[in-house]
Amino acid sequence: MRAVPVDDKMTVAIKKVGVIGSGQMGNGIAHVAALAGFDVVLNDVSGDRLKSALATINGNLTRQVAKKGISETERKQALDRITSSETLDALADCDLVIETAVEKEETKRKIFHEVCAVLKPDAIVATNSSSISITRLAASTDRPEKFIGIHFMNPVPAMELVELIRGIATDDTTFDTAKAFVAKLGKQVAVSEDFPAFIVNRILLPMINEAIYTLYEGVGNVEAIDAAMKLGAHHPMGPLELADFIGLDTCLSIMQVLHEGLADSKYRPCPLLVKYVEAGWLGRKSQRGFYDYRGDKPVPTR
């Protein structure tokens, strides 16, 4: 990892943070930003999603209180710092906006087009994309020099790392401000160049895809593959359990970006992954993936 010293010399002040998309990553980013003292506006197209995101944040903060990580007052103050909105207008006075909607380039481009129209000219715009070119996304905004990839890991409150990815036009002030923001969240930075899927997913997703091929070819069943990697390689989660945790739609999108972006057949998404996504079996978030989560405990689906 390239060590990045924190240096406030070239940063702009961030007080209010907008988070677009309130799925598992959006609620995690809102959680850690509010806990670090930032005012947060959480946006989603779905009011139900926003309600459930706030409930999840409260549940995770409550767990942190129970584990004595934070005080009851800190939990309450963090929750009070988060407001939610179904429209992008509410982000007008944000200093930094982090887009974390679905991993679809068209959706992201549309969001950037709409949100830039309401933001202050000097607001920084970031994406939590897992794989898509930062330079290309930046080009869909009116401020490529103030655009950057701030890529959090899942689950956000527990993972130490954030990848920072500059697009070709990202200026030093934007980079240094993002670096200082990540440091205020208590997380470490790894700087990645703007290549498909950056560092973590360039390495992790082909491993997950290979685990799915291992299942597809009948080398082992779901339980055997996950046990092999947990007990045989000391991974905290088996690769299929982790795929379900990330979301199979997101895993497939990342493999497609790798396959198209690097034009190498070694990144071909496993047909079984495609089939699960086509079935709507997206992992934990849809209650079914390589495991079925509808009962008391997860049951392998193959």
Ligand SMILES: CC(=O)CC(=O)SCCNC(=O)CCNC(=O)[C@H](O)C(C)(C)COP(=O)(O)OP(=O)(O)OC[C@H]1O[C@@H](n2cnc3c(N)ncnc32)[C@H](O)[C@@H]1OP(=O)(O)O
């Ligand atoms: C796809 C991408 O673009 C990039 C990615 O994110 S790839 C995915 C990267 N993430 C991983 O690889 C996760 C691998 N799994 C793990 O590291 C662990 O299983 C785990 C951290 C998720 C859980 O660890 P564990 O020891 O089984 O559980 P537990 O002791 O209960 O939790 C550890 C911490 O995680 C937190 N946590 C666990 N699950 C959580 C969740 N779903 N949401 C929020 N916080 C969670 C707990 O509160 C706890 O926090 P503290 O240390 O502050 O108390």
Ligand SMILES: NC(=O)C1=CN([C@@H]2O[C@H](COP(=O)(O)OP(=O)(O)OC[C@H]3O[C@@H](n4cnc5c(N)ncnc54)[C@H](OP(=O)(O)O)[C@@H]3O)[C@@H](O)[C@H]2O)C=CC1
């Ligand atoms: N899952 C992971 O492990 C990681 C994911 N990421 C990245 O984070 C992003 C989000 O992933 P994740 O949280 O897992 O996905 P989720 O599917 O959990 O959440 C995405 C959320 O975005 C909402 N959404 C869709 N379109 C819009 C829109 N136009 N405006 C606002 N909100 C919208 C969705 O609503 P609805 O469901 O109603 O469409 C949903 O609530 C992706 O880019 C992903 O690659 C990054 C790191 C790790």
